[in-house]
Amino acid sequence: MRCEMNLRSFAAVFLVGFVIGFPLVTAPTRWGSNQNGFGALLGAATLAALLLFLRVRSEPLRWTSGPRIAAVLGFVSLVYSLGLLGATYGLLRPDFVFFVPLSFGVAIMLLRPGFLETLISRKLCLSLTALVLVTAAACLLTTHQHIALLGSHNRRTGFLTFLGCVTLFFLVVTFVRSGRTKRWILIAMVCGAALVSLLALWQFFDPGGSARRWFYDLNTDHRPMGTMGQPNWFGTYLCLLLPLAAAQFLVARTFAARSVALCSCALIFASLLVCQTRGAWVAMACFLAWLAIRHRFAWRKLLPLFAALALVATILLPCKNWEIYRRVTTFGKEIDRASEGSPGTGSSRFGYWIYGFEHLPPHLLIGAGLDTYEEVGAHDETPPPIDKAHSIYLEYALTLGLPGLALYLIFLWGCVKHSTGTPENLISWGLKASIVTYLIQGLFIHDTIQSWPLLWVIAGLAASREAPLPASLGE
Numbered sequence: 001m002r003c004e005m006n007l008r009s010f011a012a013v014f015l016v017g018f019v020i021g022f023p024l025v026t027a028p029t030r031w032g033s034n035q036n037g038f039g040a041l042l043g044a045a046t047l048a049a050l051l052l053f054l055r056v057r058s059e060p061l062r063w064t065s066g067p068r069i070a071a072v073l074g075f076v077s078l079v080y081s082l083g084l085l086g087a088t089y090g091l092l093r094p095d096f097v098f099f100v101p102l103s104f105g106v107a108i109m110l111l112r113p114g115f116l117e118t119l120i121s122r123k124l125c126l127s128l129t130a131l132v133l134v135t136a137a138a139c140l141l142t143t144h145q146h147i148a149l150l151g152s153h154n155r156r157t158g159f160l161t162f163l164g165c166v167t168l169f170f171l172v173v174t175f176v177r178s179g180r181t182k183r184w185i186l187i188a189m190v191c192g193a194a195l196v197s198l199l200a201l202w203q204f205f206d207p208g209g210s211a212r213r214w215f216y217d218l219n220t221d222h223r224p225m226g227t228m229g230q231p232n233w234f235g236t237y238l239c240l241l242l243p244l245a246a247a248q249f250l251v252a253r254t255f256a257a258r259s260v261a262l263c264s265c266a267l268i269f270a271s272l273l274v275c276q277t278r279g280a281w282v283a284m285a286c287f288l289a290w291l292a293i294r295h296r297f298a299w300r301k302l303l304p305l306f307a308a309l310a311l312v313a314t315i316l317l318p319c320k321n322w323e324i325y326r327r328v329t330t331f332g333k334e335i336d337r338a339s340e341g342s343p344g345t346g347s348s349r350f351g352y353w354i355y356g357f358e359h360l361p362p363h364l365l366i367g368a369g370l371d372t373y374e375e376v377g378a379h380d381e382t383p384p385p386i387d388k389a390h391s392i393y394l395e396y397a398l399t400l401g402l403p404g405l406a407l408y409l410i411f412l413w414g415c416v417k418h419s420t421g422t423p424e425n426l427i428s429w430g431l432k433a434s435i436v437t438y439l440i441q442g443l444f445i446h447d448t449i450q451s452w453p454l455l456w457v458i459a460g461l462a463a464s465r466e467a468p469l470p471a472s473l474g475e
Contacts, residue, residue, distance in 0.1 A: 007051060007054055007055055007175065008175050008177075008181075010051070011051050011171060011174075011175035011176075012175065012176065012181045012184070012185070014044075014047065014048075014051070015171070015172065015175075015176065015185050015457070016184060016185055016188040017188075018044050018168075018457075019185055019188050019189040019192055019454065019457060020188045020189070020191060020192040020195075021040075021192070022037070022040055022041070022044065022192075022450075022453065022454070023192045023193065023195075023196050023226075023227060023228075023237065023450065023454070024192065024195065024196065024227055025037050025040045025227065025450075026226075026227035026228070026229065027229070028214060028215055028216045028217075029215075029216050029217055029229070030217050030225070030229030030230045030233075031154050031229070032229075033227065033228065033229030033450070034154060034155065034156050034229060034448075034449050034450075035156065037156070037449045037450050038095075038151070038156040038161065038449050039095075041161065041164045041165075041449065041453050042095060042098045042102075042160070042164060044164075044168070044453075045098075045101075045102055045105070045163070045164035045165075045167045045168060045453075046098060046101045046102065046105075048105060048167045048168055048170075048171040049101045049102055049104055049105025049106075049167050050101070050105075051171060051175070052105050052108060052109060052167070052170055052171060052174060053104070053105070053108060055174055055175070056108055056109065056112060056115060056174075059112050059115045060112075060114075061111060061112060062114065067111045070107075070110065070111060071107070071111060074103065074107055077136060077140055078099060078100070078103050080140070081096070081099055081140070081149055082096065082097075082099060082100070084145060084146070084149075085099075085146065085149060085150065088146055095150060095160065096149075096150060096160075098160060098164075099149075099160060099163070102160065102163040102164055102167055103163060105163075105167040105170065106132065106163055106166050106167055106170070109170045109174075110129055110132065113125060113129075118465075119173040119174060119464065119465060120173050120463045120464065120465065121414065121463075121465075123414060124411065124414040124415065124463055127407055127410045127411045127414055128166070128169075128411050130407050131404070131407040131408060131411050132166060134400060134401070134403055134404045134407055135159065135162055135370065135400055135404060136159065137366060138366055138367040138368070138369050138370070138399065138400050138401060138404055139158070139159040139369045139370055141366055141369075142367075142368050142369035142372060144368065144369055144372045144375045145369065147369065147371055147372055147375060148368075148369025148370050148371060148372055148399075149369075151370065151371045151449075152371045152372075152374070152387060154387065155371050155387060155388065155448075155449070156371075156449045157370060157371050157447055157448065157449055157452065158369075158370045158371045159369075159370055161370075161449060161452065161453075162370060164453065165452055165453050165455075165456040166456065168453055168456050168457055168460070169456045169457070169459060169460040169463075170460075171460070172457055172460025172461055172464060173460050173463055173464040173465075176460070176461060176464050177464065177465070179427070182427065182461055182464070183427060185457075185461065186244055186247075186248065186427065186430070186461070187248065189241065189244060189454070189457075190241060190244055190245045190248055190261070190264050190268075191264070193237070193238070193241035193245065193264070193267075193268050194263070194264045194267045194268065196226040196227050196228075196234075196237070196271070197226070197238075197267040197268050197270065197271035198267065199226050199227060200224040200225070200226040200234065200270075200271040200274060200275060201224070201267075201270060201271065201274060203215065203218060203224035203225070203226070203274075204224045204274040204319075204320070205319075205320075206218070217229065217230070223274075223275055223276045223277075224271070224274050224275050225275065226271065226275070227450075228448070228450045228451075229450070230448075231275045231276060231277050232277050232279070232280075232390075232445050233445075233448040233450055233451065234271070234275045234277065235272065235275050235277030235279065235280025235281075235441065235445060236280065236438070236441055236445050236447075236448060236450075236451045237450060237451045237454070238268055238271055238272045238275070238280060238284075239272075239280050239283045239284065239287075239434075239437045239438060239440075239441045240434050240437070240438055240451060240454060240455060240458060241268055241434075242265070242268045242269065242272065242284065242287065242437070243287055243291075243430050243433035243434040243437055244430050244431070244434055244458075245261060245264045245265045245268050246265055246287075246291060246305065246430065246433075247426050247427055247429060247430025247431075247433070248261040248264070248427075248430070249261035249262055249264075249265055249301075249305055250295065250298065250301055250302075250426045250430075251426040251427055258304075262304060262305065262308055265305060265308065265309070266308045266309065266311075266312050269284075269309050269312055269313075270312045270316060272284050273312070273313065273316050273317075273324050274316065274324065276323075276324060276327045277445070278327070278330070278331065278334075278346075278444070279346075279441050279443065279444030279445045280441050280445070281328075282440065282441070282443075282444070283437050283438075283440040283441035284437075286437070286440050287433060287436075287437045287440075288306075288309075290433065290436075291433070292306070294429070334346055337350075338350070346390075346444065348385065348386075349390050349391075349444065351385050352385055352386055352388075352389055352390050352391075353389065353390070353391065353394055355377065355384060355385055356373065356389045356391075356394045356395075356397075356398050357394070358377075359376045359377050359398065360394075360397060360398055362376075363376065363397075363398055363399075363401055364397075364401060364402050365401050365402070365403065366401050367396070367397075367398060367399045367400040367401035367404055368398060368399050369399055370399050370400070371399065372398075372399055373387060373388055373389050373395060373398060373399065374386070374387035374388075376398065388446040389446060390444060390445060390446055391442065391443055391444060391445075391446065392439075392442035392445075392446055392447055393405065393442065393443065395446050395447070396408055409439075411459075412435055412438075412439065412459060414463070415431075415435060415459040415460075415462040415463040416432045416435050416436060416462065428462070431458060431461055431462035432462065434458050435455075435458060435459065435462065438455060
């Protein structure tokens with residue numbers, strides 16, 4: 001019992017540190033930021049796999065036909081992947097070695113369905129298991145196995161990253177079993193977002209050109225990107241965090257707690273404005289409308305929040321020769337382009353989507369493998385317009401097939417459905433709102449190495465079944 005309590009405490013501290021520290025991992029360039037984020041995720045997920053092993057090593061493993069078949073297939077796939085990647089990359093790409101601990105971390109949970117169903121609902125357990133199997137099949141059966149397994153050199157969102165995200169999800173649902181621990185993790189996540197938002201505001205005003213000397217990509221795209229490497233990726237991160245910050249404000253009971261939460265909301269909202277990511281703006285507007293309608297009877301609490309956001313917008317809109325306002329006015333032009341069917345609509349998103357739909361039919365059942373959007377048409381007469389679909393829905397339909405896309409959405413919706421979001425449980429509602437806002441912005445923006453792991457942590461917090469800890473821990 002004492003060992004389990006110590007594991008819970010260590011896991012909670014680790015998760016608090018992860019949600020604060022991981023968003024701060026960056027580099028002077030966007031691709032360097034991706035590489036550093038990938039390395040940080042692999043290290044964190046490996047430690048998570050070790051903690052999972054220490055927790056479940058005493059849990060009985062029932063070797064019925066299902067676990068036996070899954071174990072054999074998993075072992076064969078792992079050996080094949082290690083042989084393939086090791087023979088191809090050798091010492092040049094040692095990251096393939098992380099397949100062992102991350103595959104092990106996922107397997108020890110999936111092979112104990114009886115134990116897993118004490119942590120999450122049975123339907124959610126089945127949908128996640130099916131998602132892992134379909135994703136593995138898509139990445140192993142593709143002709144672009146190297147990229148699908150390790151991720152492309154620039155994006156790093158392949159099967160190895162997916163395993164790291166699933167491992168973090170299992171860590172959350174295994175060890176975060178109390179409302180108090182969940183709240184501390186969410187507070188830490190919002191604090192990390194506030195720090196990144198301060199950095200984004202510095203990049204926006206850029207006194208003396210100092211930000212451009214530290215972050216080189218600002219010289220070609222002046223829109224702030226925080227620590228995420230690119231404004232659109234930054235927008236995705238902020239869409240995940242704004243609902244959590246708003247929920248923290250609504251649930252705060254003391255003046256000090258409300259003030260801190262209100263400042264965090266204002267900072268995150270300000271960063272959403274200055275990053276000038278229109279897809280994130282659409283998701284933000286949907287969330288704020290939902291917030292106002294859903295909690296309309298708590299208008300006394302909402303009034304200071306919306307007043308603060310209005311004040312932030314009033315201050316920022318005229319800045320830098322009305323730059324943000326001029327970005328807002330481009331919505332009308334994009335609507336006109338969309339009505340004409342121009343491939344340049346939405347910063348050329350229509351063109352990216354057309355390319356994706358043209359190459360979708362051969363991959364409807366079994367996708368081309370994660371991170372292979374660019375590869376499916378690499379040998380065409382017309383080269384791929386870009387390396388991502390700029391939509392999670394088209395991206396996963398192409399890379400995981402329609403079954404994979406459906407399972408991914410079913411899994412996320414299962415996490416949302418578990419969070420009842422009753423007025424008495426505002427934290428649960430905030431988790432639901434975070435995932436729903438992510439799904440809205442996903443119409444226009446793809447997953448990135450910076451935000452994907454945090455999404456899975458949020459999904460784990462939403463899906464975990466709360467169970468009070470022993471009284472000796474002070475819960």
